[in-house]
Amino acid sequence: MPISCAQCPRLKTAFYRSEHETLVEMEALRAGHRHFPAKRTIYREGEIAADMLMIFDGWAFRYKLLPGGRRQILSFLLPGDPICLQLLAVDRLAFSVQSLTSITACSFDRRCFADFVADHRQIARQADVFCVNAQVSADERLIDVGRRSAYDRVGRLILELVTRMEAKGLPTSNPMFFPLGQTHIADALGLTSIHAGRVLRRFRRDGVLSLHRGRLELFDRAALRRL
Amino acid sequence: MPISCAQCPRLKTAFYRSEHETLVEMEALRAGHRHFPAKRTIYREGEIAADMLMIFDGWAFRYKLLPGGRRQILSFLLPGDPICLQLLAVDRLAFSVQSLTSITACSFDRRCFADFVADHRQIARQADVFCVNAQVSADERLIDVGRRSAYDRVGRLILELVTRMEAKGLPTSNPMFFPLGQTHIADALGLTSIHAGRVLRRFRRDGVLSLHRGRLELFDRAALRRL
DNA sequence: CGGAGAGTTGACTGTGTTCAAGCACCGTGG
DNA sequence: CCACGGTGCTTGAACACAGTCAACTCTCCG
Numbered sequence A, B: 001m002p003i004s005c006a007q008c009p010r011l012k013t014a015f016y017r018s019e020h021e022t023l024v025e026m027e028a029l030r031a032g033h034r035h036f037p038a039k040r041t042i043y044r045e046g047e048i049a050a051d052m053l054m055i056f057d058g059w060a061f062r063y064k065l066l067p068g069g070r071r072q073i074l075s076f077l078l079p080g081d082p083i084c085l086q087l088l089a090v091d092r093l094a095f096s097v098q099s100l101t102s103i104t105a106c107s108f109d110r111r112c113f114a115d116f117v118a119d120h121r122q123i124a125r126q127a128d129v130f131c132v133n134a135q136v137s138a139d140e141r142l143i144d145v146g147r148r149s150a151y152d153r154v155g156r157l158i159l160e161l162v163t164r165m166e167a168k169g170l171p172t173s174n175p176m177f178f179p180l181g182q183t184h185i186a187d188a189l190g191l192t193s194i195h196a197g198r199v200l201r202r203f204r205r206d207g208v209l210s211l212h213r214g215r216l217e218l219f220d221r222a223a224l225r226r227l
Numbered sequence C: 001c002g003g004a005g006a007g008t009t010g011a012c013t014g015t016g017t018t019c020a021a022g023c024a025c026c027g028t029g030g
Numbered sequence D: 001c002c003a004c005g006g007t008g009c010t011t012g013a014a015c016a017c018a019g020t021c022a023a024c025t026c027t028c029c030g
Helices: A019-027 A110-119 A121-147 A152-168 A182-189 A195-204 A221-225 B020-029 B110-119 B121-147 B150-167 B182-189 B192-206 B221-225
Strands: A030-036 A039-045 A050-055 A062-067 A069-078 A096-099 A102-110 A210-211 A215-219 B030-036 B041-043 B050-058 B062-065 B071-077 B096-099 B103-110 B210-211 B215-218
Touching: A019 A030, A019 A110, A030 A050, A050 A110, A062 A182, A069 A121, A069 A182, A069 B121, A102 A110, A110 A121, A121 A152, A121 A182, A121 B071, A121 B121, A152 A182, A152 A195, A152 A215, A152 A221, A182 A195, A195 A210, B020 B030, B020 B110, B030 B050, B050 B110, B062 B182, B071 B121, B071 B182, B103 B110, B110 B121, B121 B150, B121 B182, B150 B182, B150 B192, B150 B215, B150 B221, B182 B192, B192 B210
Parallel strands: none
Antiparallel strands: A030 A102, A039 A096, A050 A102, A062 A069, A062 A096, A210 A215, B030 B103, B041 B096, B050 B103, B062 B071, B062 B096, B210 B215
């Protein structure tokens, strides 16, 4: 269970692709592992967070709750993603985090990790790039919700996630593990779950993809990319 | 015209609130000033940018164009805001920037400024916090567009901008200078300009605010804050 | 076997879009 | 001083995409 950072398959695809000795140094900072069951709140908006978590295995999402039970999912977190880097600069977050599947995470002391990053220019630079990428995806999601049809949004979200899975070396052969329900897709894209269901049905009817009970089959990836 | 950084009123409210000597050091990096007329494209998506600009005076916005002439405005830039900090980590941007009014900006060499930030931990930290705030506003905007009514969105956008103007010491007494047209509001919030116009009319009828030809009057700020 | 949770279906409603015309303001040039 | 044209704002009617509500089905799991 306690894999060394130097051999961690996740870190190879994470925001810090570093040399062996840096990874060894990083492992010294690792405070331990934590485990969460599926559908559990991992972090609640506004709490003081003592340590920074990295997802080793499992899926999660960042979200905010609104009056009236409405929810907006801000982004999805896959194995290798930090939850979240912003804790290096700030000691509490403006959103909550919930697990989609059961999760194992590596935990690092927030302040130690911040010092570690500040001391290694290479890593600090990679963290900056990571931050820019986060901004780019946020911008893309805003464009989706603001200016694209429900059909396009759903297609693009699924394609984005599959692409990220591939980049991380997660299995993507048909059918693949894909733990989002219709409510998650809807809350990420500003739709109702009923309408998200309608759109998914249309994708199935069009022979593009089929998503059912945590299993995704991609039939026509070119059609998705065209959106 | 060439005001020294140490006395610059903008820098007092910018992301780096620093001591006198740091500002003097910063001024040495300043490559010069640039001026743009209103409604001009300042930066086009994907170009290589040699230097980082700080807005000294005037308003601008970040946006992306989509096929079919659709446009999504990602954020507005006010005096004192950088365009944009992300250039410290990356040499080209994924969006375009356009001026709303005529603009004067201070320009800094991208690489020199990046080194300057990296060498001053205090400033690097402030840049990180700035980056976190940018993420928070992006999240807020996503929630607006995804889960709130057109009326709420417009009200919240105007309140956000007025609050930022106040924080920067810009005049906000009735009527105040406010250079957004209905198209800008619409493109920022995922609406059509026609519907944005209808919503503004409703705000006027409700006695909350009046926006007309670059002049904004705020009558009932409490009502806005309630949204 | 029964219950919970997720997904499906259909009818109805509503918010926001589309298209097209008209208006007001403003700078320009005669 | 007035005619001119451009741009941005206003208005109305018809439409469409997506939301709401409520009932029903399916599957998993105890």
